[in-house]
Amino acid sequence: MNTPLSRGCSCSPTDSVEYTALQFAVRKGSLEQVRYLVESGTDLDTGPDPALHLALHKQNVVIAHLLLQAGADFDIKDSHGDYPIHIACTLGLVDIVQALCSLGCSLEVPTIKGLFPLHLAAKNGHISVVRCLCAAGCNIDVRNFDNIRADITALKYGHNDIAELLDRLRASGQRDIFARQLVPTSRPALHLSLRLLGHCGIGKTALIKSLGAGLFSSLFRRSSSLQSNKSRPSSPITTQIEMDVTSRQNSLTFESTANYQSTNGIHVQNMDISGVGDITVWEFSGQESYFPIYHHFLWPSPYTITAILFSLDDSASTQVQQVCYWLNFLLARQSADLPSSEYGQILLIATHVDLTRAIKTQHGEWICPDAQKTLETVTKLLPHVPNLLPNVIIMDSNVPASYAFKQLKSMLSTLKQDCIQQTIGTWTGLLENSLTWLTALQKQYEQFPILTRAVFAELLRSQVNALASDDHIQELLLQLHSMGEGELLSTEFLLHARVTGVYTVEDFQASYNQCDALGVLELLEALDICIQCDMEGEVEYEFPIYNHVETLEGLWDPEDPRYFSKDVQYGGIRLYTSPGTYHLFQPIFSFIQIELRRAMLANYSNNDCDTDLYQWHLGSKLCNLDLESLITLGEDEGGAQYIEVKIRGPNGTSKNCFYFLEQIVLTVTQSIYRICPGLLIEKHILSSTELRMHAPNPYCYEPQYITSAMLEAESTLDLTLANPNIGTHETIIQLILFWNENGWIILHPLIRTRFYKSDALELMRQKRMCSAFDVSNSDVELASNIQWGCVLKVRDLPAPVKLKLCGLLDPPEPHGRDWCLLALRLGLCQEKIAALDSQHSSHTMRLLTTADCSIGALISSLHELDRGDVAEVVLRSASIFKVLEPTNI
Numbered sequence: 001m002n003t004p005l006s007r008g009c010s011c012s013p014t015d016s017v018e019y020t021a022l023q024f025a026v027r028k029g030s031l032e033q034v035r036y037l038v039e040s041g042t043d044l045d046t047g048p049d050p051a052l053h054l055a056l057h058k059q060n061v062v063i064a065h066l067l068l069q070a071g072a073d074f075d076i077k078d079s080h081g082d083y084p085i086h087i088a089c090t091l092g093l094v095d096i097v098q099a100l101c102s103l104g105c106s107l108e109v110p111t112i113k114g115l116f117p118l119h120l121a122a123k124n125g126h127i128s129v130v131r132c133l134c135a136a137g138c139n140i141d142v143r144n145f146d147n148i149r150a151d152i153t154a155l156k157y158g159h160n161d162i163a164e165l166l167d168r169l170r171a172s173g174q175r176d177i178f179a180r181q182l183v184p185t186s187r188p189a190l191h192l193s194l195r196l197l198g199h200c201g202i203g204k205t206a207l208i209k210s211l212g213a214g215l216f217s218s219l220f221r222r223s224s225s226l227q228s229n230k231s232r233p234s235s236p237i238t239t240q241i242e243m244d245v246t247s248r249q250n251s252l253t254f255e256s257t258a259n260y261q262s263t264n265g266i267h268v269q270n271m272d273i274s275g276v277g278d279i280t281v282w283e284f285s286g287q288e289s290y291f292p293i294y295h296h297f298l299w300p301s302p303y304t305i306t307a308i309l310f311s312l313d314d315s316a317s318t319q320v321q322q323v324c325y326w327l328n329f330l331l332a333r334q335s336a337d338l339p340s341s342e343y344g345q346i347l348l349i350a351t352h353v354d355l356t357r358a359i360k361t362q363h364g365e366w367i368c369p370d371a372q373k374t375l376e377t378v379t380k381l382l383p384h385v386p387n388l389l390p391n392v393i394i395m396d397s398n399v400p401a402s403y404a405f406k407q408l409k410s411m412l413s414t415l416k417q418d419c420i421q422q423t424i425g426t427w428t429g430l431l432e433n434s435l436t437w438l439t440a441l442q443k444q445y446e447q448f449p450i451l452t453r454a455v456f457a458e459l460l461r462s463q464v465n466a467l468a469s470d471d472h473i474q475e476l477l478l479q480l481h482s483m484g485e486g487e488l489l490s491t492e493f494l495l496h497a498r499v500t501g502v503y504t505v506e507d508f509q510a511s512y513n514q515c516d517a518l519g520v521l522e523l524l525e526a527l528d529i530c531i532q533c534d535m536e537g538e539v540e541y542e543f544p545i546y547n548h549v550e551t552l553e554g555l556w557d558p559e560d561p562r563y564f565s566k567d568v569q570y571g572g573i574r575l576y577t578s579p580g581t582y583h584l585f586q587p588i589f590s591f592i593q594i595e596l597r598r599a600m601l602a603n604y605s606n607n608d609c610d611t612d613l614y615q616w617h618l619g620s621k622l623c624n625l626d627l628e629s630l631i632t633l634g635e636d637e638g639g640a641q642y643i644e645v646k647i648r649g650p651n652g653t654s655k656n657c658f659y660f661l662e663q664i665v666l667t668v669t670q671s672i673y674r675i676c677p678g679l680l681i682e683k684h685i686l687s688s689t690e691l692r693m694h695a696p697n698p699y700c701y702e703p704q705y706i707t708s709a710m711l712e713a714e715s716t717l718d719l720t721l722a723n724p725n726i727g728t729h730e731t732i733i734q735l736i737l738f739w740n741e742n743g744w745i746i747l748h749p750l751i752r753t754r755f756y757k758s759d760a761l762e763l764m765r766q767k768r769m770c771s772a773f774d775v776s777n778s779d780v781e782l783a784s785n786i787q788w789g790c791v792l793k794v795r796d797l798p799a800p801v802k803l804k805l806c807g808l809l810d811p812p813e814p815h816g817r818d819w820c821l822l823a824l825r826l827g828l829c830q831e832k833i834a835a836l837d838s839q840h841s842s843h844t845m846r847l848l849t850t851a852d853c854s855i856g857a858l859i860s861s862l863h864e865l866d867r868g869d870v871a872e873v874v875l876r877s878a879s880i881f882k883v884l885e886p887t888n889i
């Protein structure tokens with residue numbers, strides 16, 4: 001029997017005892033009542049079994065903390081002679097033990113049976129409690145009434161880890177050193193980072209080397225630069241960009257042939273820079289295969305400078321293109337609703353100036369108007385980038401002792417002064433020792449420099465500090481993360497990856513025999529690089545990022561008899577990013593494939609239904625029963641990337657097709673928003689007629705066209721849209737609801753009048769109409785479950801759209817056509833407008849989140865204000881419809 005009694009301390013109180021109101025409330029576990037009684041000043045320690053003891057017996061840590069904070073006596077016994085520390089140690093309530101230790105409770109008190117807190121924790125196998133007691137200075141040699149030490153008790157109950165820990169502390173005599181290492185000092189821990197982004201070969205590594213170089217090495221590095229870099233035209237890496245930045249007719253590719261040592265993944269290091277001091281430098285490799293993990297490390301922080309590098313040796317359009325790419329890449333990964341003060345500064349650095357005809361002033365400053373011109377063009381194209389610094393630093397990245405590096409250092413130094421107060425906790429001996437230890441650890445794990453948290457904790461405890469608790473390790477990891485230590489991900493893996501990207505644990509172990517394969521796989525799964533799946537009974541890990549299987553012929557066979565007649569259902573959508581953002585989908589696609597696999601495992605495979613997901617390089621096919629879908633990454637003739645989702649199903653499956661498509665699109669968009677919460681996504685609708693005809697390039701209805709047409713139409717259900725490809729019209733219900741046109745024509749007056757009412761179906765049934773026509777009951781049910789775009793509320797706009805509108809409407813406009821006039825147009829009274837003015841850093845955001853108006857009304861008001869630019873953003877990115885109650889098929 002596993003009662004508290006059997007575990008060491010005495011049994012919990014019985015019901016025969018009379019309780020006070022507080023004790024009752026504690027026994028009931030009612031936090032509110034306890035809080036009320038505590039606040040009204042009730043006696044906390046009454047009775048043979050005080051409230052604190054009762055809360056601990058109930059393992060109600062929240063109430064126990066409340067009582068401790070309120071001043072409950074922790075140095076009193078209950079009716080069984082137990083102190084609170086006994087109960088907490090027996091039950092393994094480490095937070096409470098921690099709290100009691102910091103309050104100074106006595107650790108050397110025995111229970112009636114002669115067991116000390118250390119014995120109770122050891123007996124019950126609570127190693128974290130043992131660590132906590134030892135760190136708090138308990139006597140590790142204390143003997144119980146049978147003259148037995150706690151390590152022997154631990155051994156007796158099979159807790160060898162505790163016995164080993166106590167043995168080690170005793171033998172090494174290091175217990176006090178470990179304990180002291182955990183005590184916070186008054187020295188703040190460092191928190192300033194420089195992040196470098198840019199294409200391959202742009203000069204990030206060179207810049208970091210120069211930044212860290214002393215005077216002598218700077219002379220040496222200068223000469224190596226001269227030797228190696230005359231050749232930028234045929235330079236080691238050729239990044240191909242053939243784009244015209246003014247239109248969508250662009251293509252940005254990352255093809256590269258490196259003959260220099262390109263950085264693997266993310267290289268993070270803590271540097272001591274002369275004139276600046278300690279800072280963390282994060283170098284993000286320009287190799288595209290690593291981009292899918294960057295969002296984990298590009299969190300917004302006011303104590304960060306993100307430098308975007310571009311080369312003056314590239315053409316002007318390439319420079320602009322690359323800078324825009326990285327700005328969009330960065331902004332897309334930052335949450336849309338943060339105030340700009342939360343973002344760090346963004347700095348542009350122009351490299352390779354030595355390969356241009358630029359001249360230097362006598363102070364060594366490069367004069368290169370082209371660099372500033374690039375910045376100006378970029379700010380025209382992306383006018384609302386928060387905290388973009390107005391000047392470009394122009395440099396030869398290989399020349400450390402130059403004016404440019406002085407500029408950069410002075411900027412870093414200023415920011416560092418600003419942030420010195422902001423700490424990531426305080427410096428501890430543990431942090432200090434861990435930094436030294438990490439250098440050795442990195443060498444040991446050079447080939448695959450990733451450790452799971454569990455392995456890290458184990459190594460740290462065995463090699464640095466045996467008493468570090470989980471909380472200490474958590475804080476330490478945050479500090480190290482912020483200071484930057486280590487190189488994440490190695491190309492070794494990429495080079496040796498299997499073409500299918502699928503590994504068993506054994507395969508993985510064989511490739512990386514020095515690491516704990518399962519642990520690393522778990523970590524990679526947490527980073528969303530792979531996903532565990534069960535393939536024909538064998539556990540495997542799928543890495544879509546390494547899947548290089550080519551598209552198979554016949555995946556969407558036009559001749560397939562199931563989808564061949566004219567009545568079968570076809571439909572689809574394309575997701576685009578907003579104009580001016582290019583190639584942002586490619587790094588996300590492997591994550592989408594992971595999420596598709598996850599959704600398939602969660603939604604479809606449990607109930608034994610016939611489901612299959614086949615994935616290849618930049619494509620997936622998901623089949624469920626008789627429905628098929630194809631999810632692919634493509635590029636239109638204008639060079640814009642899109643993610644396309646096509647669905648098909650046999651006759652009579654329109655409702656299922658609709659929900660299947662909805663579910664997949666939801667999975668895809670949620671995946672995009674998880675990585676890129678700031679990205680504007682547009683949903684274009686594909687011509688179902690052309691999909692049915694298997695036209696190679698079906699017409700795509702743009703969202704602004706559909707939403708404008710909806711605004712003008714009397715009824716959305718009557719809406720027809722012109723398809724110039726085939727010279728006919730398609731109805732919105734064909735395109736979106738997969739409806740057959742004949743059925744619709746007969747039913748539509750009824751549905752139109754009852755459209756938003758859930759009793760539409762009942763009405764149809766009563767009138768016995770459904771069965772007679774092509775449109776089935778379930779189709780009518782579906783129609784009543786949809787709300788069309790223009791009647792949706794403004795608060796339904798996705799967060800990035802709202803943020804974009806803030807950027808456009810917050811700044812004062814020469815003719816006053818800003819948020820304030822918009823609020824008036826939307827019918828807000830003066831008082832409400834004044835409230836918007838005073839309560840929020842962005843007036844527009846406040847307006848959009850509080851105004852109870854429809855998207856249609858917003859668009860009309862914007863047009864009336866002559867703010868077509870803003871209306872265009874809403875038209876492009878607002879939802880075309882919303883499903884009121886999502887249904888699984």
Ligand SMILES: Nc1nc2c(ncn2[C@@H]2O[C@H](COP(=O)(O)OP(=O)(O)OP(=O)(O)O)[C@@H](O)[C@H]2O)c(=O)[nH]1
Binds near residue numbers: 230353
């Ligand atoms: N002439 C000249 N050469 C440079 C400059 N910056 C970098 N290079 C050279 O360009 C090559 C590539 O530079 P890196 O700094 O390694 O490139 P990177 O940006 O780190 O590239 P990845 O690690 O692939 O992302 C090296 O041979 C550098 O010496 C510069 O400003 N002028």
